[in-house]
Amino acid sequence: MKGEGLIIVNGELADSLNVMDRGLQYGDGIFRTLKADSGQLRWWNDQYRKLSDDCQVLGIHCPAEPLLKAEADSVASMQGIGVIKIIITRGVGQRGYRTSPDASSTRIVMGFVGSHMIEGPVEARWCNLRLSRQPRLAGIKHLNRLENVLARSEWNDPAIAEGLLMNEAGQVIGGTMTNLFMIEKDTLVTPDLSNCGVAGVARARLLRAAAKHGQSVKTEAISPERLLQSDQILLCNSLIGIWRVEKLENTVWPDNGWADKLKCWLNEDH
Amino acid sequence: MKGEGLIIVNGELADSLNVMDRGLQYGDGIFRTLKADSGQLRWWNDQYRKLSDDCQVLGIHCPAEPLLKAEADSVASMQGIGVIKIIITRGVGQRGYRTSPDASSTRIVMGFVGSHMIEGPVEARWCNLRLSRQPRLAGIKHLNRLENVLARSEWNDPAIAEGLLMNEAGQVIGGTMTNLFMIEKDTLVTPDLSNCGVAGVARARLLRAAAKHGQSVKTEAISPERLLQSDQILLCNSLIGIWRVEKLENTVWPDNGWADKLKCWLNEDH
Numbered sequence: 050m051k052g053e054g055l056i057i058v059n060g061e062l063a064d065s066l067n068v069m070d071r072g073l074q075y076g077d078g079i080f081r082t083l084k085a086d087s088g089q090l091r092w093w094n095d096q097y098r099k100l101s102d103d104c105q106v107l108g109i110h111c112p113a114e115p116l117l118k119a120e121a122d123s124v125a126s127m128q129g130i131g132v133i134k135i136i137i138t139r140g141v142g143q144r145g146y147r148t149s150p151d152a153s154s155t156r157i158v159m160g161f162v163g164s165h166m167i168e169g170p171v172e173a174r175w176c177n178l179r180l181s182r183q184p185r186l187a188g189i190k191h192l193n194r195l196e197n198v199l200a201r202s203e204w205n206d207p208a209i210a211e212g213l214l215m216n217e218a219g220q221v222i223g224g225t226m227t228n229l230f231m232i233e234k235d236t237l238v239t240p241d242l243s244n245c246g247v248a249g250v251a252r253a254r255l256l257r258a259a260a261k262h263g264q265s266v267k268t269e270a271i272s273p274e275r276l277l278q279s280d281q282i283l284l285c286n287s288l289i290g291i292w293r294v295e296k297l298e299n300t301v302w303p304d305n306g307w308a309d310k311l312k313c314w315l316n317e318d319h
Numbered sequence: 320m321k322g323e324g325l326i327i328v329n330g331e332l333a334d335s336l337n338v339m340d341r342g343l344q345y346g347d348g349i350f351r352t353l354k355a356d357s358g359q360l361r362w363w364n365d366q367y368r369k370l371s372d373d374c375q376v377l378g379i380h381c382p383a384e385p386l387l388k389a390e391a392d393s394v395a396s397m398q399g400i401g402v403i404k405i406i407i408t409r410g411v412g413q414r415g416y417r418t419s420p421d422a423s424s425t426r427i428v429m430g431f432v433g434s435h436m437i438e439g440p441v442e443a444r445w446c447n448l449r450l451s452r453q454p455r456l457a458g459i460k461h462l463n464r465l466e467n468v469l470a471r472s473e474w475n476d477p478a479i480a481e482g483l484l485m486n487e488a489g490q491v492i493g494g495t496m497t498n499l500f501m502i503e504k505d506t507l508v509t510p511d512l513s514n515c516g517v518a519g520v521a522r523a524r525l526l527r528a529a530a531k532h533g534q535s536v537k538t539e540a541i542s543p544e545r546l547l548q549s550d551q552i553l554l555c556n557s558l559i560g561i562w563r564v565e566k567l568e569n570t571v572w573p574d575n576g577w578a579d580k581l582k583c584w585l586n587e588d589h
Contacts, residue, residue: 056338058338063338064337064338064339065335065336065337065338066335066336066337066338066343067334067335067336068326068328068333068334068335068336068427068429069334069429070343071468072343073336073340073342073343073406073408073462074350074406074462074464075346075462075464075465075467075468076345076346076462076463076464076465077464077465077468080344082414107465107469108472132414134414136343136344138343139468144352144402144404144429144431145471145496146464146467146468146470146471146495146496147471147472148468148471148472157338159338159339159414161414178455181451181452181453182451182452182487183451183466185448185466185469186465186466186469191465192343192344192345192346192465193346193463193464193465194344194345194346194347194416194463195345195346195347195377195456195461195462195463196453196455196456197345197416198341198345198347198409198416198418199377199455199456200416201415201416201417201418202378202417202418217452225416226415226416
C-alpha cells in the first residue's frame, strides 16, 4: 500500500497473500466495505452480522467478532483511514474445487486513506450487461464480481456516478456498487434480490428504519418503465450513504425531500 | 508450496501475491490447467490460444507467448511436476470495480508434483446446483468459480469422480471440472456452451479431430433424459484426457469402444 493505507492478513501486517488461497484461485470468499469516521467503524454490528451470514451460506469459517473487530479497529485507528475493506476467504487449499471442512479461513483487513465519495445528487445510466440468475449466491457479497467489473467498464464519463443493472428478465436490480430504492407516492420500493444482486447493509438498515417508522415498503420486481415513472430514485451503500439520482439518461427528477429523510433514517440507532 | 511444487509470479519465484491484485479482490482473471509430461507442456499451442482468447474477452492484457512459455517450461522442468496451472489476472488495482486501461496483468505459473488423476471408467452423479446463464462470461475459464465450488461440495463419496451440472432450463452443460460428450448411434453430441459452462481445450481438440475424421457432430441442448438414453457418456479435460462414464446414478453403460477412439483423437497432432 506504500503510505496509502494499511493491510492486516490473519492478524499480521502484510501486503501479500498466499497464492494458493482459494480467494484468488476461485473467488471463494466474501467481503465487506465499511466507512471509518475518526477511528470509529460505522454500523459495525450490521457489517459483522452480514459478513457472518454470508460466510455461513458459503460454509466458510467466520472469524470471531472480537478478533475481527480488534483488527478492524486497529486499522481504522491509523491517521486518515476513511474506508475499511474486509475479505474473508475459505483459506489456503489444494488444487481443485473440493473444499476441506477443517480449512482455516483467511481474514484480510484493509484500510484506505480518505473516502473520496461524492455527496450527490448524481447522474446514472443503464448498463447493457444483464445480471445472471443464481439463487444460491444472490444477496451475498462474494468475491465473484466479474459481472460488476464488466458493467463498470461500460462507461468512463466521470459525470456519471453509477450504472443501473437489470436481470435477464429485464427487471431492475440495482447499481454496480449500490442498492436501489424508488419512491412511488408515499411508498418505498426496492428490488427483490432473491435471485441476483447484493443485499447490502445500507439497504437492510433502511428497511429496518422504514419498519420502525411505519413506512409502507414493497420489495418486488421493478421494470425500467416503472422506475422512470417513479417520483424519486435513491441509491445507497455503506460508503456513500444515500445518493439521490437527479438524472437517468434523459429523465430528470427534482428533489422531493426523500433523500434527506432516508439519510436520517440510515444513521439512526436501531 | 514447501516441497510440493513451484510458483513463479511475474517471473520471480514467489509463493505470495499482492493483496490488492484484482484476481483476489474480484476474481478478475482467467486460468488454465495443463499437464506436464517429463518437462513437456501438453497441448501448449491450444492452451495458450485459449488463454489469450479468454484474456481478450475480458480486456485483460495477455502475456506474450514466448515469455509465458519460458516460465511454464521452467516450472515444468522441475523433477516430478505433473500439473501446471497458469493464472492471469487484470493486475493490481485501486479499490473499486473500475478498471484502468494501462494496468499490467499479473501472471502466475504454478507447478504441482504428480497428477493423481484416475484413468477411468468412472461413476458420476447429478448436482443440484443449476448453472446460471451469462452469455458474457460463458465458455471463459475465469476466476469466478463459486458455482463449481458449491457443486463440488455436494458429495464426498470418493467413488464418485464427477458431478454433472444442468443450466436453469434443466439442460445438461457438463461436469464440475470436465466437458461432456455423448454418443448417439454414430453421432458425437456435446452441449452448447454459448450461455454457460467452460469450453475447455480437450473439448476443442476433440471437435477439431472429429471434423478432420469426418465424424458427425452436434453441438446443442441436451436434456438429462436424452443423456440417459445415449449409448455412451464421455467426460474430458486437459488433465484426465477422457473418462468413460460407466455409471450415472442408477444407469450403467458398457464400454462401446468410443472412449478409446476419442483418447486417440485427443492426442493426435492436428
